[in-house]
Amino acid sequence: MELFKNFKDFKMDVLKEVGNIGAGNAATALSQLLNKPIDMAVPKVQLLNFEEITDKVGGAEELVYAVFLRVEGEAPGNLFFILTPEAAISLLNRVAGIEILPDQELGEMEFSALSEIGNILAGSYLSSLADFTSLSMYPTVPALAMDMAGAILGYGLLQFGQMGDDALLIDTTFLEGQNEIEGQFFLIPDPESFPKIFKSLGVPFDND
Amino acid sequence: MIEEQSIIKVGMADLNVGSQDSLIRTTGLGSCVGLTLFDPGKKLAGMAHVMLPSSEIAREGQLNIAKFADTAVPELLTRLLALGAVRSRIVAKMAGGSQMFAFAGGNDTMRIGPRNVESCKLALEMLRIPLIAEDTGGNFGRTIEIACSTGVLHIRSVQKGTKEI
Numbered sequence: 001m002e003l004f005k006n007f008k009d010f011k012m013d014v015l016k017e018v019g020n021i022g023a024g025n026a027a028t029a030l031s032q033l034l035n036k037p038i039d040m041a042v043p044k045v046q047l048l049n050f051e052e053i054t055d056k057v058g059g060a061e062e063l064v065y066a067v068f069l070r071v072e073g074e075a076p077g078n079l080f081f082i083l084t085p086e087a088a089i090s091l092l093n094r095v096a097g098i099e100i101l102p103d104q105e106l107g108e109m110e111f112s113a114l115s116e117i118g119n120i121l122a123g124s125y126l127s128s129l130a131d132f133t134s135l136s137m138y139p140t141v142p143a144l145a146m147d148m149a150g151a152i153l154g155y156g157l158l159q160f161g162q163m164g165d166d167a168l169l170i171d172t173t174f175l176e177g178q179n180e181i182e183g184q185f186f187l188i189p190d191p192e193s194f195p196k197i198f199k200s201l202g203v204p205f206d207n208d
Numbered sequence: 209m210i211e212e213q214s215i216i217k218v219g220m221a222d223l224n225v226g227s228q229d230s231l232i233r234t235t236g237l238g239s240c241v242g243l244t245l246f247d248p249g250k251k252l253a254g255m256a257h258v259m260l261p262s263s264e265i266a267r268e269g270q271l272n273i274a275k276f277a278d279t280a281v282p283e284l285l286t287r288l289l290a291l292g293a294v295r296s297r298i299v300a301k302m303a304g305g306s307q308m309f310a311f312a313g314g315n316d317t318m319r320i321g322p323r324n325v326e327s328c329k330l331a332l333e334m335l336r337i338p339l340i341a342e343d344t345g346g347n348f349g350r351t352i353e354i355a356c357s358t359g360v361l362h363i364r365s366v367q368k369g370t371k372e373i
Contacts, residue, residue: 050220060220060236061351063366068309143309147366150236151349154220154259155308158239158320161259161275163267165221 012045014203015170018129019043023172023185025128026121030174030183033095033117041173047166050157056171057082057184060150067118068143068152071126073136075196077189078156079126081118082149087182088114106146115144125185133200159190168194215353218242221275223256225287226356233353237304239321241277241344242352243328244301245284245337246359247293253356254288256280260320261327277327285335300337301361301373302328303352305344321345341373 020043031038054060065088067081083091088106092098096113100106106114119142130137145152160167170187189197198204216226218234226232232255234242241258256274260266263276273279289295305325325344332339341361343350348367354360364370 054220054236145308145347147238147308148236148349148351150220151238151306151308154236154238154240155320157220158260161221162265165272165275 007047011198011203014198014201015045015168016043018132018197018201019045019170019172019185019187021132022125022129022187023174026125026185027174029121029124030176033120034176036176039175041175043170043172045168045170047168049166050154050161053157053167053169054150054153057149057153058084060148062149063146064149064152065114065144065146066149066152067115067122068145068155069119069122069126069139069141071137071139071189073130073138075133075135075137075189075193075200077187077193078159079122079139080153080156080184080186080188081122082152082184082186083114084182085146088146091117091183111144115142118142118144121183121185125187133197135196135200153186156186156188160188163191218255218257220257221259221272223254223274223280223284223287225252225254225284225291227252227291228356230356231353232356233351235351237350237352238306238308239304239324241302241304241321241324241328242350243277243281243284243332244352244354244359244361245288245293245298246301246354246356247288247297248299248359249297250291250293251357252288252291252293253354253359254284255352255354256284258324258328261323277324277331281328281331281337282335285337298337299340299359300332301341301354301359302339303343303350303361303363303373306346306348306350308347308349343371343373 027040065083069079071077089100174183214230216232234257244255246253305321351364353362
């Protein structure tokens with residue numbers, strides 16, 4: 001993709017740090033909610049083909065829970081917090097004290113609770129990012145969906161679809177103890193946000 | 209022994225054609241539209257996974273014609289005709305185009321699913337291909353599969369189960 005042709009390693013490192021700061025804050029928030037330490041994998045920054053992006057969550061048909069927030073402000077983008085069904089149920093139980101029986105369908109209250117958990121985590125992710133970059137970034141009301149990963153993530157790729165068949169995403173995996181709660185954050189900044197992010201961090205964007 | 213059917217996969221912003229016993233499948237359609245063309249006489253079918261309504265908004269260097277409704281539909285037709293399909297027999301079916309996330313207000317991007325559906329219909333109209341069945345809209349994802357021998361479009365979703373059109 002044209003935009004990323006000139007991305008040098010250090011630019012990827014800068015974005016990795018952006019992911020690190022955001023996810024670090026979100027991990028802290030989650031560990032406070034759970035009152036347990038939460039591990040976090042080093043964020044990955046990758047330019048991936050659309051197909052590879054859904055492969056990262058187990059394939060386009062894989063059932064996932066996703067909290068989606070549209071990021072608005074100076075560096076717009078899409079933020080997804082993705083959970084496996086098992087992790088979602090475990091989170092509900094541990095954070096909100098909601099017991100879910102096997103095969104039980106989640107109702108409105110469970111959806112609302114999950115959405116709020118996602119909102120807290122995404123909010124802390126975003127606010128630390130806004131502090132770090134001094135860019136205004138604010139989230140829209142979160143939307144929760146339980147569906148095929150491809151259908152959900154596809155939505156976050158539309159802006160990139162106008163420019164090519166790849167998108168750059170910053171992803172971080174959370175792990176808690178025996179991997180009972182594993183969640184993934186995907187930040188997909190809009191293509192036009194990259195120059196602003198780099199500029200705010202003092203990284204020259206052009207002519208390299 | 210179950211006879212193995214060959215499955216032709218169509219990725220996001222991709223298209224392909226098949227014949228006889230093969231199945232053409234695309235997974236995880238959300239706001240994207242899975243558009244299929246079928247010639248019952250020759251048992252030929254094609255499928256496009258359309259992501260965006262119009263190539264006019266494209267800002268990419270090399271255009272991926274499978275991605276946009278206005279370019280994917282003519283291309284799919286051309287590919288089918290090249291395989292020997294008879295134009296007057298070709299019929300279309302489609303699925304997808306949902307609105308995965310509903311927000312109050314909602315700008316144009318939010319409405320991309322319905323817009324994809326509208327654009328596919330317009331493209332079919334311009335080519336005078338009849339749309340004989342559709343399962344579009346809603347707020348859920350779909351995986352679809354067309355049997356090249358029958359033209360039956362099988363639709364699977366997490367929330368609404370399966371159906372055939």
